[in-house]
Amino acid sequence: MEQFARDAIERLTTRPRPVYETIAVDPLTPLLGAEISGLDLSGKLTPEQEKEVKDAFLTHHVLVFRDQNLTPDDHKRFAGLFGPLHPVALAPEDSDPHILEISADKDSRWVAGDGWHADGTADAEPSLGSMLYITRVPEVGSGGDTLFANMHLAHDMLSPSMKTFLDGLTALHNGALPWLRRGQKPPPGYDVPRSEHPVVVRHPDTGRKVLYVNNPYMSQIKQLSRAESTAVLDMLYSHVARTPMLHCRVRWQPNTLVFWDNRCVQHHAVWDYYPHARYGQRVAITGTRPQA
Ligand code: SIN
DSSP: OOHHHHHHHHHHHTSOOOOOSSSEEEESSSSSOEEEESOOTTSOOOHHHHHHHHHHHHHHSEEEEOSOOOOHHHHHHHHHTSSOEEOOTTOOTTSOTTOEEEEEOTTOSOOTTOSSBOTTTTSSSOEEEEEEEEEEOOTTSSOOOEEEEEHHHHHHTSOHHHHHHHTTOEEEEETTHHHHTTTOOOOTTOOOOEEEEESEEEOTTTOOEEEOOOTTTEEEETTSOHHHHHHHHHHHHHHHHTOGGGEEEEOOOTTEEEEEETTTEEEEEOOOSTTSOEEEEEEEEEOOOOBO
C-alpha cells in the first residue's frame, strides 16, 4: 500500500477516542461503525447519553443499536434529536409522511438501496443521516446485510495529486436518474430534485473532507467533458466498491436500529435472500447544503 494511504489509515487508528460513561461503544472495524449498548431508545435519553451518542456518531459514522422495541413515535423522537425529519418523497397519502417502508419479498422486482449510494444527494440540502429499524429478517436465517463505506477515508486514501485535481470540481446530482437508468420516467407529480454540489466537501460538524460522489444520482462533473467525467467517476466508484478496508458490514437481527451519516458514508443493501422477505422502516433527517 502507498505511504499516503497508510498515513490516512494511521491517522484514524491512532486518533484519540471519546471516553464514554453512559453507553458502551464496540467498534465494528477500526475504521468504521460501532455497536452501541446500554440504551433503551423507546425512552427519553438523558443529556449525557445524548451527547455520548452524538460523539460516537461523529467518530464511527454508523451506529448499531440491538434489541430495541420501538414504536414509530419512538423512532421519530430519536431521529428528531439530530435535526428536522426529512419528508418521504412520494409517500402514499395514507402513510406517515416521515416513515419510509423498506420491504422486499418474493414478488419484489428490485429492492431499495441495492447498490452503493448515499440517500438523497440530489436535494439542495441532502439528508444528514438515516435511521433504519429492521423488524423482519429473511427466514432463511441469514442474508440482507447492509454494507457501509467510509467516504472520509475514501478521500484521504487518494493520492495527493488526485486530491488536488478533485478539489474545486462540482457535479450535477439529478433525482430522476434512478428511474431514467431503469428505462422509466419519474412518477407524475414528482418534483424532481436537481442540485450541484462540490465533489469534495467538508463534514459540517467535524470539518473533515469527504469524497462526495454518488453513482445513482450523479450525471456529470461540470468542469470536465462527458467522457472525462465518466472516466473519473467510474474510477472513484470503483475505488469505493473495491477497497474492503473502507467497509463495514451490519448483520441485522429483528429489532435492530442502524443510524448512518449520509454526509460521510455510503451504503449498499445486499439482496442475497430472494425469495425470502425482509421488512423495516426508515426515518431520515434533513441536513445542510454541502460546502467545499
Ligand atoms: C436504504 O436505505 O438504501 C436501504 C438500506 C437497507 O435496506 O439496508
